[in-house]
Amino acid sequence: MQPFPSSGCQITIALIMDNSLVKDCIKKKPAAQQQLYEQFAPAMLGVCYRYTKSVHDAEDVLQEGFIKVYQYIGNFKATGELGAWIRRIMVTTALNYLKKNKRYREELVYAEMPLHPVSDNNPMVQLDAKELAELIRQLPTGFQTIFNLYAVEGYTHSEIGAMLGISEGTSKSQYARARYLLIEWIEKYSSLSKQEQYAGK
Amino acid sequence: MQENNFEKQVQQKMDELSMSPSTEVWQKLSVSIAKDKKDRRFFAIIILLFLLFSTTLYFIFNNPSNSEAQNASLKENISGKTKSSSNPAIKNKANEIVDDTINTENSAKNLSAIEAQHQSVPVTQSEKADVATNSIVAENVSSFSTGNNQSDETNIKTAAADKVENAVYKTKQRVVVTVSENTPGDLVDENFGTIDSGKLNETAYRNAKKVADPLIDFATNYLPHDIAGMVTTISMQQLSDSFVQLVTTANKKELVIKEKIALIKGKGWKLGLNFSFGASTTQAGLLGIIGPGSGDGSKALRDQLQNSTGGGVTPGSPVVYYPSRVKTGAGILVGAFVQKSISTRSAIALGLNFKMLTSSMQTGARVDSAGFYTGNNFASANFYYRNGSQQNFNNHFYFIELPVSIKLQLNKQKKVPVYLNTGINLARLINSNALQFDVTSGTYYRDNALLNKTQLNVALGVLFSLNAKSKNPLLIGPDMQYSFSKMANAGLYKSRHYSFIGLTLQKSIGKK
Numbered sequence: 001m002q003p004f005p006s007s008g009c010q011i012t013i014a015l016i017m018d019n020s021l022v023k024d025c026i027k028k029k030p031a032a033q034q035q036l037y038e039q040f041a042p043a044m045l046g047v048c049y050r051y052t053k054s055v056h057d058a059e060d061v062l063q064e065g066f067i068k069v070y071q072y073i074g075n076f077k078a079t080g081e082l083g084a085w086i087r088r089i090m091v092t093t094a095l096n097y098l099k100k101n102k103r104y105r106e107e108l109v110y111a112e113m114p115l116h117p118v119s120d121n122n123p124m125v126q127l128d129a130k131e132l133a134e135l136i137r138q139l140p141t142g143f144q145t146i147f148n149l150y151a152v153e154g155y156t157h158s159e160i161g162a163m164l165g166i167s168e169g170t171s172k173s174q175y176a177r178a179r180y181l182l183i184e185w186i187e188k189y190s191s192l193s194k195q196e197q198y199a200g201k
Numbered sequence: 202m203q204e205n206n207f208e209k210q211v212q213q214k215m216d217e218l219s220m221s222p223s224t225e226v227w228q229k230l231s232v233s234i235a236k237d238k239k240d241r242r243f244f245a246i247i248i249l250l251f252l253l254f255s256t257t258l259y260f261i262f263n264n265p266s267n268s269e270a271q272n273a274s275l276k277e278n279i280s281g282k283t284k285s286s287s288n289p290a291i292k293n294k295a296n297e298i299v300d301d302t303i304n305t306e307n308s309a310k311n312l313s314a315i316e317a318q319h320q321s322v323p324v325t326q327s328e329k330a331d332v333a334t335n336s337i338v339a340e341n342v343s344s345f346s347t348g349n350n351q352s353d354e355t356n357i358k359t360a361a362a363d364k365v366e367n368a369v370y371k372t373k374q375r376v377v378v379t380v381s382e383n384t385p386g387d388l389v390d391e392n393f394g395t396i397d398s399g400k401l402n403e404t405a406y407r408n409a410k411k412v413a414d415p416l417i418d419f420a421t422n423y424l425p426h427d428i429a430g431m432v433t434t435i436s437m438q439q440l441s442d443s444f445v446q447l448v449t450t451a452n453k454k455e456l457v458i459k460e461k462i463a464l465i466k467g468k469g470w471k472l473g474l475n476f477s478f479g480a481s482t483t484q485a486g487l488l489g490i491i492g493p494g495s496g497d498g499s500k501a502l503r504d505q506l507q508n509s510t511g512g513g514v515t516p517g518s519p520v521v522y523y524p525s526r527v528k529t530g531a532g533i534l535v536g537a538f539v540q541k542s543i544s545t546r547s548a549i550a551l552g553l554n555f556k557m558l559t560s561s562m563q564t565g566a567r568v569d570s571a572g573f574y575t576g577n578n579f580a581s582a583n584f585y586y587r588n589g590s591q592q593n594f595n596n597h598f599y600f601i602e603l604p605v606s607i608k609l610q611l612n613k614q615k616k617v618p619v620y621l622n623t624g625i626n627l628a629r630l631i632n633s634n635a636l637q638f639d640v641t642s643g644t645y646y647r648d649n650a651l652l653n654k655t656q657l658n659v660a661l662g663v664l665f666s667l668n669a670k671s672k673n674p675l676l677i678g679p680d681m682q683y684s685f686s687k688m689a690n691a692g693l694y695k696s697r698h699y700s701f702i703g704l705t706l707q708k709s710i711g712k713k
Contacts, residue, residue: 033234037227046218059226066230071237124210129218132211151208152215183207 018082025073033070040083041066044090050133050148051094053141057101065093091153095163098145107141126190135185143178150175232526236484243480243529247702251679254704456615457545470539472710473550477680479703481532481558483596483688522588522643524693530559530595532701538604540709546610556600556628558699564636564645565589586636588643596635598652598699602628606660620664620676622705628656628684637692651692656684662705673709680705 021039024032041062048058048065068089076085098104127135136144149155149163150171157171164171536554543549565587586594606624630652636645662680682701688694 028234028238030231030234034227034231037230041222041226042219045220045222046215049218049220050215055220058220059222062222063226063230063233067233067237070234127214129214132214133218151211154212179207 019078022073022076022078022082025070028070036069037066040086043083044086046129046133047087047090048094050136050152051091051098051145053104053137057097061090061094061097064097065090068093087153091149095145098141104141108145127186131189132186135182135189138185139178139181143174143181146171146174147178147182151179228523236526239528247480254679470541473538473540473707474710475534475536475538475552475554475705475707477532477534477701477703477705479532479680479701480529481560481699481701482529483527483558483560483598483694483697483699484529522638522640524588524638524640524645525563525590527596527693528561530561532556532558532703534701534703534705536602536604538606538707540608548608550604550606550608550624552604552606554600554602554604554626556602556701558598558600558701560596560635562594562596562636562645563590563592564594565591567592584647586645588645594636594645597633598630598635599632600628600656601631602626602656602658604660608664611663615669618666618669620666620678622660622662622664622678622680622707624660626658626660626682628658630654630656635694637694648692651689652694653686653689656686656699658682658684658699664705664707673711676705676707678705679703 021032021036025036044065045058045062048061049055052058052061065086069086072089076082098108136147139147145164146160149160150157155163157168157175160166160171161168534554534556536552536556538550538552540548540550566589567584567586569584604624604626606622606626609621609623611619611621630649633649633652634647635649635652637648637651638645660680660682662678664676664678666674666676668674680701680703682699684699686698688697688699
C-alpha cells in the first residue's frame with residue numbers, strides 16, 4: 001500500500017473509515033461493535049481512570065459508557081471526530097457514575113471556599129502519563145473532577161458549573177485549590193524520584 | 202500565557218494515557234448488547250401481535266356489513282323478549298311495535314329508492330301509485346286521502362299527528378310495560394320510572410314535528426293534491442324515521458334497565474374459567490425490558506465472583522466461569538375464578554390458578570455423582586451439569602396462586618365491551634427444576650432452597666368480549682404479570698423477578 005501523501009489525507013481516510021465503522025455499528029453488526037471497542041477502549045479507559053478511584057470502577061464506567069455509545073451511535077454526526085464524541089460520552093457517564101455511587105457522592109462536595117491565589121508556579125511535568133494520572137486521582141473527588149474537566153477536557157468554568165450544578169466561582173476556587181495541591185505533589189514526587197535515582201547510583 | 206503551560210502539559214500527558222481493559226469488560230458488554238437486541242426484538246413482536254390482535258377485533262366488530270345483521274338480530278332479540286311474555290296484552294302490543302318498526306324501515310328503503318329515481322328519471326303516475334302501494338306509510342296517507350276525497354290542511358295534519366301520537370303512545374306503553382313486568386313495583390318510579398321515557402318520547406315527537414310541519418304546510422297550500430300526497434308521504438317518512446330512532450332509544454334504555462334489574466337480582470357470585478399462554482422470563486427488571494440494565498442483571502454473578510476471589514475481579518484472580526444466559530421461555534396459566542358485579546361496569550373476582558413459567562439455558566453434559574467441588578469445598582448433589590453449551594436445559598417453575606382482581610369496563614359500547622383487568626395475586630412455588638451455577642467450578646446444580654417460595658405478583662390486562670350478547674361471553678386479550686418479590690436472595694436468580702406476558706381467555710360458566 002502506498003503511504004499517505006500528507007497528514008491531511010490521513011485524517012480524511014481515518015474519518016471515512018470511522019464513518020463506515022459507525023454505519024456498521026448503527027446496523028448493530030457485532031464485528032463492527034467489537035472493532036469500535038477495540039479501537040477506542042484503551043484510550044477511553046484512561047479517561048474513566050482519571051475520574052474514578054479504582055480500576056474496577058473505571059471499567060464499570062467504561063462498560064456503561066460503551067453501552068450508551070452503541071445505543072446512541074445513530075446520533076453521531078459524521079462531520080465530527082468519533083473519538084471526541086465517545087470521549088464526551090465517557091466523561092458524562094463518569095460524572096453520572098460519581099453522582100450515583102454512594103462512596104463518591106459523599107466525597108463529591110463542592111464547598112464554596114475563598115479563592116486561592118493562582119500559583120505562578122508552572123513546573124515542567126516530567127512524570128509519565130500514568131504517574132500524573134495517579135496523582136490526579138489522589139485529589140479529593142470534587143477537586144479531581146473539576147481539575148479533569150477544566151485542565152484536561154478543556155471545559156470552561158461556567159460549563160463546569162452547569163454540568164455539576166455549582167456556581168462558576170465555586171468551580172474556579174476548587175480548581176485553583178486542586179491545581180495548587182497537584183503542583184505541590186508533582187514537585188514533591190519529582191524530587192523524591194530524583195533522590196531515589198541518586199540513591200540508586 | 203504562563204499559567205496555561207501547566208494545563209497544556211497535563212492535557213498532553215493525559216491524552217497519551219492508555220490502558221488495556223480486562224477481558225471481562227468486553228464479555229459483559231457483548232452479553233449486554235446481545236440481550237438488548239433480543240429484548241428489543243421480543244418487545245417489537247409483542248407490540249406487533251397486540252396491534253394485529255386489536256386491529257382484527259376492530260375490523261371484525263366494526264365491519265359495516267355486520268350492522269344490518271346486527272339490527273335484524275336486535276329486532277329478533279326485542280321481539281323474542283317481549284313476545285315471550287305471558288301477558289297476552291303485552292304480547293300483542295309488542296308484536297305491533299315490532300311490526301311497525303320493521304314496516305317503517307321498509308318504507309324508508311322504498312322511498313329512498315324512489316327518491317333516487319326522481320333525480321334521474323321523470324316520475325310517472327304509475328310510479329307514484331307504486332310508491333303508495335309499496336310503502337306502508339304512503340299507503341296510510343293514500344288511503345286517508347282517497348277515503349275522504351279531500352286534501353284540506355287540517356285533515357292531513359291531523360292524520361300525521363295521529364300517526365305519530367299513536368307511535369309515541371305505543372312506545373311509551375312498551376317501555377312502561379317492560380319496566381313494570383321486570384322490576385319490583387317500588388322501584389319503577391323511584392329508579393327507572395316512566396318519566397324519563399315520557400320526556401324522551403315528547404322530545405322525539407317535538408323534533409319530528411318540527412321537521413314535518415313546514416313540509417306538510419307547504420304541500421297542502423301550494424301543491425296539487427297528488428303531489429301533496431307524495432310530499433306528505435315523505436314527511437311522514439321523516440316522522441317514521443324519528444319513530445324508529447325512538448324505538449331504538451327505548452330498546453337501549455330497556456337493555457340498561459334489564460342490566461340494572463339483573464344487577465339487583467343477581468348479586469351472587471358467578472363461576473368462570475381462565476386460561477393464559479405466552480412468554481415468561483426470569484430477567485432482572487420488568488420482563489427483562491424495563492428496569493435495571495445488564496450491569497444489575499449480572500449482580501448475582503458479581504457477588505459470587507467477589508466471594509470467590511476475595512473482592513473484585515482483577516488480572517491474576519483465580520479462574521472463574523460464566524453461566525449461560527437465561528433465556529425467555531413459555532408460560533401457561535390455568536385457573537378458575539368467582540366473580541361478582543359491584544356496579545353496572547365493574548366486578549371483583551377471586552380465583553385459584555396453576556401457573557407454569559419456564560426459562561432456558563445452555564449447559565454441558567449431565568453428570569450423575571454424589572457431588573462436586575466448589576473451590577475447596579465439596580457440595581453434595583445427586584447430579585450436576587458441566588459448564589458448556591452442548592444442550593438446552595429448560596428451567597420449570599410451578600406455582601399455585603390466589604388472584605384478586607377488579608374488572609372495569611372501559612367503554613360504553615355494547616357490541617365489543619372492553620375491560621381493564623387488574624389485580625394482585627399471592628403465589629406459592631410448589632416445585633422447580635431450576636439450575637443454579639457455581640462460578641468456581643463452572644457447575645450447574647439444583648438447589649431449590651435458594652428460591653423464594655412466596656411471591657407477590659401484580660397483573661394487568663385488557664379483555665375484549667367476543668360475543669357480548671351471549672349469556673357467558675368469551676373474553677380475550679393481552680395479559681401481563683410481574684412479581685414484586687425477588688426470585689431468590691442468593692444464587693443465579695438473585696435480584697431477578699418472574700414476568701409473564703401473554704394472551705388470556707376467560708369464560709364465565711353457569712346461568713347469567
